[in-house]
Amino acid sequence: MALDARGIPEELPASSRAYAGFQGRISRTMAGSQPWWPPRGQAAEGAPNVVVILCDDMGYSDIGCFGSEIVTPNIDRLAAEGVRYTNFHVTPMCSPTRAALLTGRNSHAAGIGYVAHADPGFPGLAMELADDVTTVAEVLRDNGYATFMVGKWHLCKDADITDTGSRKSWPLQRGFDRFYGIMDGMTDMFHPHALYCDNTRITPDAFPEDYYFTDDITDRAIGMVRSAKASDPAKPFFLYFAHGAVHAPLNAPAEDIERHRGAYEQGWDRIREERLERQQRLGIVAPGTVLAPRNSEPGDDVPAWDELTDDQKKVFARYMEVYAAMVQTVDTSLGRLRETLEELGEWDNTFVLFTSDNGASREGESQGTSQYFDVLRHYHGGGDLDGAFDRDLAAFDQIGGPRSLPHYPRGWAMASNTPFRLYKINTHAGGHTVPAVVSWPRGLTGVAGQIRRQYVHATDLYPTILEITKADDADHRHGVPLKPLAGHSFLGSLTDAEAPETHREQYFEMVGHRGYYRDGWEIVTRHAPRTRFDDGEWQLYDLRTDPTQTRDLAADHPKIVADLAARWERAAWENQVFPLNEGSGLLRTQRPEREDAYARPVRLVPGTPTLERYRSLMLVYRRSFRVLVELDFAPGDRGVLFAHGCKSGGYSMSVDDDRLTYFHNHSGEMSELACGALKPGPRQIVLEATALRGGLHVDVRVEVDGEERGRLDGLPMPMGQAMFQGIDIGIDRGSPVSWRRFDAEGTFPYVGTLHAVTWTPGEHAPGAGPETLAKLREIGTTFE
Structure with a gap:
């Protein structure tokens, strides 16, 4: 019987010979033998920890270092020691931003071009992360990082947030070692509807009287970090801290609300003016920046505060007191996390990005409500917001507490987005321009308190993290070739205020609203539902001289409009944006x-x-x-x-x-x-x-x-x-x-x-079943 060099019979099948060889290696004497271990990812020596803190629906001016009257000492300290990006952009909706931020690809290309409560059957609206994109968590884990996530995921289909649904777009399946939080888009902050720990749903019978979701996820994040550093102090970690705050429903502990009592009686018009004044003093916006006029578009309009009744002023101010308290809980959470990292000796080598997933939300509509879902009923044509207001006035002291689920009226969203126009969902600046603060004491020296004005997009975070961690990117995932990255590292601008912009152009799309940015010019539409998509609806702004979009130059520069519109069209095809949402309701109705x-x-x-x-x-x-x-x-x-x-x-x-x-x-x-x-x-x-x-x-x-x-x-x-x-x-x-x-x-x-x-x-119900789909499709094709 012929033997090979290892002493294994040559006539054995190849698989058997390989196994026999392995058995031989582990059965021979240890003396002089060479061990065999499979290769594992190893982080670069001295690689930093990475913490990404993402708020939900926080407006551009809602933190102190971006002009707010809300006291946010921990975020402000982060800014004082690091840098602020005043030209940081996301998508106009939460789920798409999360997809873009985690994958470095545009949201439609990543499979989530809209909020993840739909599944109409198109690749850009699959409502789960695509197989041919990676997440930064997957890449960092392969490069030797521990990877943790707490808070809001919102990157998979409704039908998959079930005990038998696919988990392929759940956090652990997309690169995280540990997860604690919610899978849906929002929750009751005092009584979360469904908590998940790793891959398992938690259904407690009741919550303690002092329970608060932000406190809970902060405790969990701190626990994950402590455990990791106790287990292997040399292993760096990636923590994605995705707040449920400050998304509606707006809830905050009573003592936090009380701190803001009376702070908003002057109303949203005066608050906007004061925030702009602070922004100019802080250098967030240039001196002489024009405050966008009060939103006046039909359906987006906001009345002057002085035109409201005394009862309206009283209740509306209360809504904003709750919102301000909620912002403050986010700041307190950051402070607790920082204290832990300082105690562990990890703070100086931790890269931190603090930002928001879209502009402030107008979903409280004209009057707000102490029960957020009154607004949903109103959308469906069955709401009585006047009656809801009377109820809120009668239960004034309960607004924001455990028995209410409030949201503020859109006048406060307008104030939160100071100095920009419109809101979340819109592709105007108020929908996608957000505050961003970056800190990394060991890696960013000599930049404390500085401001950066380079254009940066959510897709840029992925390549930036790869550069600071020296991690190797993947080119395949589970054997599938990957889509190219859309983002570009902004590390150069972190250390150099004069560094050239790396992100020169970007498309936007949300529920039919469109936009395209290139080298300081931006075209944008505010598309009316059930109307034809028409190049005549493009507006044009020179953001270098008019960042608040107050002067439409489309009629003066038709060639620029045509060029940017063509670029938008090309980007839409490249990123699987089509079909556009024409407003018939088909997007939310059509299901597999x-x-x-x-x-x-x-x-x-x-x-x-x-x-x-x-x-x-x-x-x-x-x-x-x-x-x-x-x-x-x-x-x-x-x-x-x-x-x-x-x-x-x-x-x-x-x-x-x-x-x-x-x-x-x-x-x-x-x-x-x-x-x-x-x-x-x-x-x-x-x-x-x-x-x-x-x-x-x-x-x-x-x-x-x-x-x-x-x-x-x-x-x-x-x-x-x-x-x-x-x-x-x-x-x-x-x-x-x-x-x-x-x-x-x-x-x-x-x-x-x-x-x-x-x-x-x-x-x-008659008029609400599958037979309506054909009618919706007919409506949709009329305006396509």
Whole structure:
């Protein structure tokens, strides 16, 4: 038998010979042998830690070092020791910015060109990170970094935030060793609807009275860093700290709100003027910079503060007090993280970027509300914001606390975006120009307190991090060749105020609004829904002399407009931007057939964890449905039979004093239906909900053993994300559907023999079902 040089029979198959050779290596004597270990990534010697702190919906002027009256000493200290970028740009929406920032590719090219609550079936709107882009976490992990994330992810489909959905676009599958936070776009800061630790959903029955989401994720981030440095002090880390603040709903601890009492009684017009004055003193904007006029476009308009009633001024000022308090909690979080890094001796070699994911949000519309989801109802044509205001005035002191989910009116978003025009979603400057502060004590010397005016985009962070960490980039991911980077390192400008710009041009697109920047010129549109996309809607601004976009020069420079419009078109094709959102609603309505599985009947038994939000929603959303409760009742049995939703919207049923009650909550407005006594023995309780035309309202009827016990007609149907939480059986976890019941009994777990509760979805409401898709497509092609 012939043997090879290693003493392995040559006639063995190649795979067997390789295994035999390995066995031989580990079975021979250790003396003189050479060990074999697979190669592993190793960070460069002295490589810095990297911390990216991303706020949600924070406006350009909302922190002290960018002109705010809000006291932010920790962020201001970061700026005093590092540099501020006054020309830093993101996309006009949260999910796309997060995709661009993490991947270094434009958001559509990364697969997420819109907020990740859609899946219309186009590559640029896949609502999950594409297979042919890498994240900075993936690359740094391959280069020997520990990688951590806390806070808001919002980079995967609704249907995948389920126990059986794909996890391929979840944090751990996209490069993070550890994750703690929320998967959705927003949450109740006092009662998060669904927390995730790594790949696992957490559903606590209740939260402590002093719980606050920003404090929680700060604790987790500090714990991750401490553990990593205890395990391997030489291993650098990457921490992506993605705040849920200051996105609506606006919640803050009472003592923080109280610090701002009375600070906003002068109104948004005066606050804007004062912020601009500070910005000029600080050097954020040039002396003589013109404040953009008060937003006046129909649907985006803001009244003069002096035109408001006294009651409006009182309530609107309260909203901004809560927002300011929320900004301050972000600053406190940074201070706590810094103290930890200083204690560990890691601060000097930590690169920190603090920024926001888009401009301030106008989603509170003209009047704001203490229940954010009133605004969603208003969008669907079923809202009464005047009535909501009267409720907010009556419950003034609760605004911002655990029983409210507020958002401020768009006048305050205008003030937050000082000195720019318009808001989040718009491709004008107010939508995508954000504050940015960079600190790295060991790597940036002699630059303390300096300002940088070079144009920088979110896609530039990825290559910058690669340069400062000396990490090798990937060219394939799981065997798939990668899209080229869109960003360019801005490290040169960090150390040199006169360094040339590396990011010379950039396209923007959001819900039909378009924009293109090149070498100081920018074209932009404010596209009206359900109108044709027309080159005649382009506006042109010379940002070198008019950064606040007050002088439209399109008529004076048609050749520049034509050139930039052609560049936008080319960039749109290269980055899979098409089809454009023409405003028909098709983008949010069209879903893949595979999601039909989430509308199948489900039988839940006691002990089942909270059914996830999206699966629960599909059982009832804009359709009729039936809920069957099976139990053996004995006198004295009591508690919640089922609960779907939370304080912002939902419905539930419970038994107390041997009597059955149905609760229906819409944006905090409660309807209760007394359904009479239950007799001992096996019982079947049925909730029959009939969706009315349009799916905005529902008639409900309750039966016990076939006998009707009561009905309520024309109730508002809880809408979409308004039902933050999914379905609970035998308990009402987290935020309650009914505060009255919660105050008396807490989570009120059922004591008795509850066998199961079954949801059976019915027909879609007339005018709200799949048959509307054809009509929406027809509308869309009219304006394409």
